[in-house]
Amino acid sequence: MMEILDILANPNFWSASIRIATPLIFGVLGALLCERAGVLNLGIEGIFVAGAMAGWMAVWLGLGLWGGIAVAALTGAGFGLIHAILTVPLGLSQHVSGLGVTLLATSLSYFTYRTALPDVSTPPRIVPFRALDIPLLSDIPFLGPALFQQTALSWLALAAVALVWWVLARTPLGLAIRAVGDNPDAVDAQGLSVYGLRIGAVMAGSALMAIGGSFLTMAAFDAFFFGMVNGRGWICIALVIFASWRPWKALAGALLFGAFDAFQVRLQTEYGNAVPGQIFLMAPYILSIIALVVAARRADYPRALLTPWFKGQR
Amino acid sequence: MTDRQSPVVLRLAGLTKRFGSVLANDAVELDLRRGEILALLGENGAGKTTLMNMLFGHYLPDAGHVEIIGPDGRLAPLPAGHPEAALRAGIGMVHQHFTLAYNLSALDNIVLGAEPLLAWRRDRQAARAKIDAIMARSGLTVALDAPVSQLSVGERQRVEILKALYREARILVLDEPTAVLTPQEADSLFETVGRMAADGLSVIFISHKLREVLAFSHRIEVLRHGRNVGGMATADADETRIARLMVGAETATDPRPPMAPGAPVLELRGVSVAGPDARRSLTGATLEVRAHEIVGIAGVSGNGQSALAALLSGLAEPESGEMRLADAPVARFTPAAFVAAGVGRIPEDRHHEGVVPDMSVAENLVIEALGDPEVSRLGFLRRGAIRARTAEACAEFDVRGPGPYAPVRLLSGGNMQKLILARVFGRAPRLILANQPTRGLDLGAAHAVARRLLEARARGAGVVLISEDLDEILSLADRIVVMHDGGMREAASRDRAAIGLMMAGQAAA
Numbered sequence: 158m159m160e161i162l163d164i165l166a167n168p169n170f171w172s173a174s175i176r177i178a179t180p181l182i183f184g185v186l187g188a189l190l191c192e193r194a195g196v197l198n199l200g201i202e203g204i205f206v207a208g209a210m211a212g213w214m215a216v217w218l219g220l221g222l223w224g225g226i227a228v229a230a231l232t233g234a235g236f237g238l239i240h241a242i243l244t245v246p247l248g249l250s251q252h253v254s255g256l257g258v259t260l261l262a263t264s265l266s267y268f269t270y271r272t273a274l275p276d277v278s279t280p281p282r283i284v285p286f287r288a289l290d291i292p293l294l295s296d297i298p299f300l301g302p303a304l305f306q307q308t309a310l311s312w313l314a315l316a317a318v319a320l321v322w323w324v325l326a327r328t329p330l331g332l333a334i335r336a337v338g339d340n341p342d343a344v345d346a347q348g349l350s351v352y353g354l355r356i357g358a359v360m361a362g363s364a365l366m367a368i369g370g371s372f373l374t375m376a377a378f379d380a381f382f383f384g385m386v387n388g389r390g391w392i393c394i395a396l397v398i399f400a401s402w403r404p405w406k407a408l409a410g411a412l413l414f415g416a417f418d419a420f421q422v423r424l425q426t427e428y429g430n431a432v433p434g435q436i437f438l439m440a441p442y443i444l445s446i447i448a449l450v451v452a453a454r455r456a457d458y459p460r461a462l463l464t465p466w467f468k469g470q471r
Numbered sequence: 472m473t474d475r476q477s478p479v480v481l482r483l484a485g486l487t488k489r490f491g492s493v494l495a496n497d498a499v500e501l502d503l504r505r506g507e508i509l510a511l512l513g514e515n516g517a518g519k520t521t522l523m524n525m526l527f528g529h530y531l532p533d534a535g536h537v538e539i540i541g542p543d544g545r546l547a548p549l550p551a552g553h554p555e556a557a558l559r560a561g562i563g564m565v566h567q568h569f570t571l572a573y574n575l576s577a578l579d580n581i582v583l584g585a586e587p588l589l590a591w592r593r594d595r596q597a598a599r600a601k602i603d604a605i606m607a608r609s610g611l612t613v614a615l616d617a618p619v620s621q622l623s624v625g626e627r628q629r630v631e632i633l634k635a636l637y638r639e640a641r642i643l644v645l646d647e648p649t650a651v652l653t654p655q656e657a658d659s660l661f662e663t664v665g666r667m668a669a670d671g672l673s674v675i676f677i678s679h680k681l682r683e684v685l686a687f688s689h690r691i692e693v694l695r696h697g698r699n700v701g702g703m704a705t706a707d708a709d710e711t712r713i714a715r716l717m718v719g720a721e722t723a724t725d726p727r728p729p730m731a732p733g734a735p736v737l738e739l740r741g742v743s744v745a746g747p748d749a750r751r752s753l754t755g756a757t758l759e760v761r762a763h764e765i766v767g768i769a770g771v772s773g774n775g776q777s778a779l780a781a782l783l784s785g786l787a788e789p790e791s792g793e794m795r796l797a798d799a800p801v802a803r804f805t806p807a808a809f810v811a812a813g814v815g816r817i818p819e820d821r822h823h824e825g826v827v828p829d830m831s832v833a834e835n836l837v838i839e840a841l842g843d844p845e846v847s848r849l850g851f852l853r854r855g856a857i858r859a860r861t862a863e864a865c866a867e868f869d870v871r872g873p874g875p876y877a878p879v880r881l882l883s884g885g886n887m888q889k890l891i892l893a894r895v896f897g898r899a900p901r902l903i904l905a906n907q908p909t910r911g912l913d914l915g916a917a918h919a920v921a922r923r924l925l926e927a928r929a930r931g932a933g934v935v936l937i938s939e940d941l942d943e944i945l946s947l948a949d950r951i952v953v954m955h956d957g958g959m960r961e962a963a964s965r966d967r968a969a970i971g972l973m974m975a976g977q978a979a980a
Contacts, residue, residue, distance in 0.1 A: 329586045336572035336583050346570035347584030348555030
């Protein structure tokens with residue numbers, strides 16, 4: 158028990174939770190935006206990889222860190238456009254198209270990386286985002302190192318939560334996105350473009366996902382590895398349901414998962430001799446499943462999720 | 472009465488629309504004057520909804536165009552295929568199937584699309600003030616902040632109309648507005664519409680209920696097979712004349728010969744069936760249906776009719792109470808046991824529960840009789856016998872289509888229903904459950920259904936007729952039972968108003 162309290166009393170645990178949660182926040186926000194418009198985007202896992210690769214590559218080629226973020230976002234939006242064209246005007250199965258985009262984006266990223274760097278054995282490094290020191294706040298004992306020593310991307314993630322919430326809840330555009338995910342006929346009858354709204358939401362959501370991916374190569378690590386996304390995209394798909402499609406709940410879900418993950422790493426070092434390490438690795442996922450089972454019973458899916466809509470067919 | 476001199480505000484000129492080989496609208500002409508209530512009448516498939524969808528820009532016409540009065544008072548062509556252009560020109564449309572986002576509040580549904588999309592905030596205060604003013608003027612009131620999913624059907628329809636008025640519609644199109652309303656709600660709707668027309672709103676409403684058309688419209692335009700077949704001032708119209716225009720020949724409703732009821736074929740004693748909510752369950756239902764008797768179940772849909780239908784089909788098991796079929800208690804609640812006990816079912820949703828759309832006419836016809844030695848022997852289907860049986864049944868029941876081996880989905884709604892009738896009546900059932908048997912059918916097919924039900928009654932079957940169409944129940948049923956909130960009560964009189972009050976849950980007058 159004392160060990161557990163020790164973990165919780167260490168500010169490193171809290172800052173690690175936020176660090177682990179940051180890519181998930183972007184991912185879950187992106188998935189939320191797509192699904193609110195009625196499109197499930199299973200391309201998320203591949204878009205994470207593409208964002209991680211493209212962002213890193215841009216920095217490595219000398220575009221600078223923020224240039225890398227922009228390149229990652231554009232790459233994500235591009236894969237989002239593929240998924241959107243297949244599922245919105247063409248009305249193909251969102252599951253099949255999404256998994257296809259994941260395979261395509263993952264393989265294309267590895268292919269590009271290998272083609273650009275054919276002879277490298279150790280992945281080249283870039284200078285990643287550094288933790289920002291915020292005057293005064295960072296110097297508060299415990300709270301400072303626990304909460305206020307994060308990279309700019311973590312703050313950007315927080316801003317993105319506020320932005321997505323504001324757009325969805327308070328702007329006419331957000332109203333239209335919520336409506337198109339519930340009943341596209343309502344949007345069409347009011348003279349708005351169902352296709353335009355859905356394609357736009359999927360592209361914007363995919364851009365957020367790709368920024369989440371770029372956090373991995375540009376802040377968490379400083380290089381691109383194969384397999385580094387490692388299921389984070391799928392976790393986001395589950396977290397959206399846990400968050401019942403609400404941005405602030407999505408933030409809470411991502412932070413919770415980040416905390417589980419940071420906790421299991423530390424437990425592993427404490428009890429790793431007595432219990433197989435895999436048990437700890439499993440723990441966050443098992444806890445996510447349990448949390449989902451509890452939350453999903455009341456899940457209020459966007460009514461038109463997965464349902465294609467065709468102009469002129471009523 | 473509209474002044475003949477009122478200016479024409481909308482003109483449909485030669486609108487033509489083709490779906491594959493079907494000519495849905497053939498050079499339809501229509502004029503609408505300011506302040507006029509025009510009833511657009513026609514059988515199902517006459518092309519009324521297609522016409523209105525072209526007017527509103529959901530469909531692109533193959534020929535012809537729409538002209539609408541502009542701010543200068545002159546008619547100008549409306550660009551085709553753009554709902555937003557129709558909205559801007561002042562056309563508001565209330566679709567038969569509401570186009571509301573259920574997760575949004577009434578206010579948000581009304582405002583949706585009426586403000587520029589790209590803005591950092593919404594002016595809900597101004598929107599609310601404008602809607603409040605419209606509600607005060609029109610008498611259409613709804614709770615603005617509740618999600619639409621919590622509103623009643625009548626309130627949802629008011630939201631739809633408010634949507635149009637918020638966009639300053641000067642022409643309002645109502646597609647079968649009373650299909651889901653109680654008679655009282657329908658009357659109050661038309662009262663409101665009449666008041667708004669007196670203020671200069673022009674209204675087109677689509678209906679096939681002759682009573683409300685005669686009571687509330689100024690002018691009637693009839694479509695048949697996608698063509699104009701006649702128009703008249705409502706003052707000069709009568710039911711026979713309109714019906715003749717709609718179907719092309721005079722149709723008399725079949726008389727219901729008096730008949731002494733026989734032994735009970737169905738008894739429910741205090742039967743309760745659990746449903747997902749009170750409106751979809753049955754509470755303490757008591758019902759007796761005897762041979763030579765049609766019992767009409769009236770009520771607004773969603774008051775337990777689906778639970779009753781599931782019970783009588785063997786799809787739901789009662790929680791309490793007793794059910795007897797032909798004086799024997801029912802022990803096994805499975806569809807097969809009910810078919811074997813002589814229950815014939817005409818389901819509400821014929822596409823999903825009545826037929827297997829991708830299977831052939833012949834296969835669908837024998838699907839309930841697979842144990843019959845005439846249909847199958849030693850586990851093999853007897854194709855010759857099935858073909859003969861199909862030919863016979865299609866001839867007798869007038870099922871028209873591309874042939875016995877064509878998939879059923881290619882049949883029209885009326886022919887699909889006749890196929891179901893052929894299947895049900897081919898087994899000479901003792902009890903018939905007819906759930907909305909004429910919904911969506913044209914007059915000709917509806918008459919065929921009514922005639923078959925009366926024949927079954929004469930033969931000695933008992934019929935449970937569930938219908939939202941009170942006129943149908945009044946013309947066919949020997950006794951009338953009203954459902955409200957899962958409860959059943961027998962109507963003491965055949966008075967429309969009294970039954971309407973019972974449908975709304977009020978004590979019988």
